[in-house]
Amino acid sequence: MQANFKIIVASLLLFTSLTHADTRIKGTGGVSSISGGGGGGLIPWATLGGLATQDQRSITGFITRANVDDFTLDVSGVALNLHNRVEFSLARQDFTIKANDAEISQDKYGLKIKVAGDLIFGPFPQVSIGVEKSALRDPATARALGARDDDGVDFYLSTAKAWIDGPLHRTSMLNFNIRSTKANQYGLLGYGGDNQDREFMLEAAAAMFLSRSVAIGIEYRQKPDNLSALIEEDASDVFLAWFPNKHLSLTAAYVRLGDIAGAQNQNGFYFSIQGGL
């Protein structure tokens, strides 16, 4: 699988290497979410990653680390944007339990399609639909906790609108998602449990560009609570993203992930670096 990843990344790079693909406005591709697709950090947004216009293709790659009280989460991945219409993404998540250095890894595959509207231009918000497939590489923990499945699929509907001349005359954005999911802690603890039903979860984000290069924002992710042995809570973050140019972004966030696998109030910092072509 490691080798597969490298082959896929290399071919994606080849695929886009001859294109000049950065003529959407800086920042409108957002950053890379923990599942690999374009968005904020904790949730995907209706925006597609990278700055490809309808005449272009672009690719983004990222590395992310979240470090909360009792756990770390390392994520790396890539996303391909075809004509600002279709986004394919791939990510590997490595979750480490600090107490015993145990690790849970999973792969994420994403597809997002822009179905209507535009983030900035015109009266209609950008609407996208997405699919995220997760597959655990280390299912032992999930099974021990009573999860039903090692892999699962989430579906979401996402809508985002930015106002160039927003509040305080700053360019600002709102994003809302509805997600259908059975995931336990993003899939790291498997799918389903005593509660086996798909549930609809709400996700939201708001962001504001203080300057052309610096944005601040907030995100919220509602989560199901399927495993009777544990409590799962909603997550949120407050972030600061810096776009020094059209090919690089650095994001720092304070994340509150709530109760994870019996450890309460998991708060901490999140850093992400994204490069794009």
Next chain:
Amino acid sequence: MNTLVLFRSCRLFATMIGLATLIGCATTKPGETLYQRLGSAEGIANITELFVLEIANDDRVIAYFEDSNVQRFREKFNEHLCMITDGPCNYSGDTMVDIHVGMNVTEGAFTAIVEDLIEAMNKADVAIGTQNQVLDRLARLRPEIIYL
């Protein structure tokens, strides 16, 4: 739902926006037109001049202007910018559609032009909030310009 978590994050976000307000909003006077905020006739002429220079140095769009009369563009764009920012001008040029039809202006070329104008306004020391008001008005014209 863990509403406390959400509440805390919202509070932090609100504080950040509050700080941004303190830093960013001390400059606009009520009752002033956007035209005045850009420096009236002199300011607009300066922005137009800087904008023309940005376009001249922009490989992404220069081809579109190959056969254009720069003097006419300068004059008409200046009038148009004046009009669209509520200044005392009558725009005497052609409609947006008539000008740009047949050029096949792409989405990317539009962004490039927007970026050139941002750079011109940066060089003219126009505050970002004022810039955004200008850009918002110009963005509305996009359907009358691209892919015609």
